[in-house]
Amino acid sequence: MSESSYHSVRGLERGLAVLRAVNALGHATSVEVASRTGLPRPTVHRLLETLRTEGFLRRTSLRDAYRLTLKVKSLSGGYKDEDWITDIADAVLAELCDEVVWPTDITTYEDEGMVIRSTTHYRSPLSIERSWVGRQLPMLSTAAGWTYLAFTPAKERKAILERIATVPGPDQEKMRDPEAVRRALAATRRRGYGTRQRELMAKTSSIAVPIMNGAHVLGCVNIIWIDSAMAFDVATRRYLPVLQHAATRITAAYQALTAT
Known part of the structure; x- marks a missing residue:
């Protein structure tokens, strides 16, 4: 220089x-x-x-x-709420991938879907599904979507469900039975994490936890594994604490970043 x-x-x-x-x-x-x-x-x-x-x-x-x-x-003006991810989440996901090997994503809600903001699919040797930054996933067919809806404030949850009920696709089909959706969301809140078993991506399953900032859901972090390689309950017991720790670290880093 x-x-x-x-x-x-x-x-x-x-x-x-x-x-x-x-x-x-x-x-x-x-x-x-x-x-x-x-x-x-x-x-x-x-x-x-x-x-x-x-x-x-x-x-x-x-x-x-x-x-x-x-x-x-x-x-x-050019900064979006989701831009914090590039400052925080990439490093946390890299360490998470080194620990669990299976691919992980961080997603946030946008336009009636969960958008992948950061992912380790490209570096995980166990990834068999294509997943890329910017890809939008349906709310009611993904672990992250169920998680976001379950932990977001009731007023926002109601508004999101009303919107996705009007958009053709898998979410609209599920909203034909709103009581079943309500029960599934209640179950997700009780256990503290969202699940997906084969649905949407037939060979894999996943779990997701919320990244919380007070009552606000910043996003979700999930892990995806090949369903035939590991029983769902075994994977949950093994990886849920790791995901929760990652979410806690991201929240702490976000709070430190926004406090400056």
């Missing part, structure tokens, strides 16, 4: 530090920002004025004090 490039990167780092300091303080003078960041006051003043000129800060009625403007929100 050239010296000029290095200084440019340092300038960006310092600008972000100043922006974070103003955000944390609510409104701040250059002296307060310098104290918080450890940067020289002349440098802080230049960065504050640059951010003000670009519209991300404004002066308050207090002398030399700055506040964030609404323009700061534009920085998050």
